[in-house]
């Protein structure tokens with residue numbers, strides 16, 4: 001079993017170290033993570049400059065980091081750097097939830113999605129709250145989920161799972177819910193400030209609160225004190241409205 005691990009918080013993030021430690025013994029582990037925090041970079045690939053891969057050094061033996069995005073890390077790994085095809089791609093453990101609309105912006109989900117796009121089973125792990133509270137327990141959850149997946153075999157259709165873990169010391173004892181994505185309200189307004197040169201600058205505001213957080217959603221599950229596991233797919237097609245759009249736009253007037 002060969003497991004590739006990436007993240008979006010950067011190669012020095014505690015969540016990455018915890019995931020790597022938690023997975024020890026389950027297979028041959030390769031860690032390739034972004035040099036810098038790349039949260040919110042979604043599936044971006046770096047196309048306007050070359051990428052470099054650096055060894056983590058004595059403090060992080062076996063770890064490599066890339067001066068690029070989470071998707072860059074997995075993409076470079078799978079298309080030449082590793083020289084083999086891993087059996088599983090893991091991402092995280094992210095600092096903060098990736099639920100509902102977050103999954104579109106998330107570099108954590110994107111790193112796993114890159115594996116999935118290459119046909120490899122992939123799992124993204126996030127802690128619901130920022131601050132790394134109860135991180136060891138999140139690591140135990142990740143290990144338990146991966147152990148269960150490995151025990152069931154990874155053959156067949158590749159999958160993409162998005163796991164959100166409450167920051168609780170007993171996280172590994174919490175019930176698990178298989179969920180669908182909820183929805184968030186639109187983000188908070190951009191924050192406008194003036195820089196020391198007197199020019200306006202803008203900070204992207206925080207994500208909005210949950211809007212669709214009903215029974216069955218990821219938001220609902222974690223609010224109930226459960227670990228949320230959402231199976232994701234990549235097809236963004238609005239299938240339900242295909243006939244409508246055909247009638248409206250498929251032929252010229």
Ligand code: MN
Pocket residue numbers: 008009038039040094095107108
């Ligand atoms: Mn992040």
